Amino acid sequence: MPALDLQFVRSQFPAFDEPTLAGQAFFDNAGGAYACLPVIVHLNRYYHQSKLQPYHLHPVSQDAGKQMDESHDRLAGYLNVLPEEVHLGPSTSQNTYVLAQAFAHLLQTGDEIIVTNQDHEANIGVWRRLSERGIEIKEWRVNTITGELDPADLDTLITDKTKLLAFTHCSNIVAHINPVKEICAKAKQAGVWTVVDGVAYAGHGFPDVKELGADIYLFSLYKAFGPHLGVMVVRQALALQLGNQGHYFNGGYRHKWFVPAGPDHAQVAAARGVVDYFDRLHDHHFDSSKDISVRASNVRKLLHDADAALLPQLLDYVSEHPKLTLVGPADFSKRSATVSLLATEQTPQELAAKLVKQGIICGAGHFYAVRLLEALGVDPATGVLRLSFVHYTSQEDINQLLEALDKAL
Structure with a gap:
């Protein structure tokens, strides 16, 4: 399986060339991902x-x-x-x-x-x-x-x-x-x-x-x-x-x-x-197979591996930090790249506000999963801080997030 060509991937998303988003690390993908270029066209x-x-x-x-x-x-x-x-x-x-x-x-x-x-x-x-x-x-x-x-x-x-x-x-x-x-x-x-x-x-x-x-x-x-x-x-x-x-x-x-x-x-x-974007992604990384099942499988694996390369870093940081509690499994192989967490000394909204000031796009709340939070003993009124990413997220984005968390905590 080839490594994801992140430069090519980001060339397919106009948001990465948008001046108003410059310097911002996008960690609110679970709420809505950036639109790819073919969709906009x-x-x-x-x-x-x-x-x-x-x-x-x-x-x-x-x-x-x-x-x-x-x-x-x-x-x-x-x-x-x-x-x-x-x-x-x-x-x-x-x-x-x-x-x-x-x-x-x-x-x-x-x-x-x-x-x-x-x-x-x-x-x-x-x-x-x-x-x-x-x-x-x-x-x-x-x-x-x-x-x-x-x-x-x-x-x-x-x-x-x-x-x-x-x-x-x-x-x-x-x-x-x-x-x-x-x-x-x-x-x-x-x-x-x-x-x-x-x-x-x-x-x-x-x-x-x-x-x-x-x-x-x-x-x-x-x-x-x-x-x-x-x-x-x-x-x-x-x-x-x-x-x-x-x-x-x-x-x-x-x-x-x-x-x-x-x-x-x-x-x-x-x-x-x-x-169209998935096809471009496939043909950039693999031989141009006409078998749609092969193409779909290859793209699925490519996206999964991109997440898996970055997710352990964030999970380890949260699991090891004395002021943070991870919500959900710590094993990256059992979960998606959506990381919810709680802080001991501030609300999710307070922590999110500090991250936003450092260029981290994220969200805090119940995210329409009120019954789940109640079952876990988490107050839905404040909910969790949620950090979510997809395959176009870079190592630099992760670094920026972890540095911002250090300062915010």
Whole structure:
């Protein structure tokens, strides 16, 4: 596996040439990553050349529709699913809301849904609300010390009444990567549908959704170098059971089934820019293979290795500092590059403010994981300091962060 060419990578992100961001080290990627150049180019092109209703008879309108179709096709290739299984909605929160309404028509009084207290509220709240319709909600609870989920707990949680299991691929606070394939296999054996929230994971490499075995997989494209859209993969068999959730006369257009408000044409068209970037990244580092599964696997490994080269330094610093407490596993191989921490002598907001003054872009709060923080005994009103990075983060950025932490503490 070749080493990541960071100079090439950063040349693909205009933010690194932006004067207002000069000297700033970006550690708030879990809240939204920088957009890559192809996305910006496609978005600019659409607004300049194609800003009209797509799929109509005019050649420009036809071209606009083709751009949107290409996004579904190309994202599907990197996710190893069918193009008609990829749905692009306004956000993951909105997508899960639509899903919950769809499932409400399939479920009956007394049916069970299992949710965790590890997830972002987007993959918890919408399912809990179905209790108002007579659905029983069961909670798969984290270990209150580690914040991790134990798959063995499902052996007692799943019953013959369980219909749906909603859980996260990777927590946006403790960052532990759950064994999704194992969990989905266990659920499938029991005849239980799975909804996997991959928002905190996908920015570190698009997963092979088919390999994972998830019935539904969701993530936010703006946290994976793209426009502000939520990607929702709904496997074909389940989509047919859920049915069209949009206007009745749009039943023949699969991409409109789970986006009742209709697609954001320009952003959907620009979404393919993320895959353009991945292709550029691949061809710069590897032989130009035409096999999409090979390309996706190579890029996934490249992004993972870039994180793994830097993450231990930050984890070791936090684990060894007498005034800091790491939230989540200290073993870098079990987690993503999202590091949450608590300080003994100041609030997360106070510490974040000191870091910001030293050019560290970071965040503090509950990050919509209120139930998880409550389970861990952390006050959601103050939450945690969260430092998150991706493959375009440099060793110099890490050095700047550690020096800033030294001064702030």
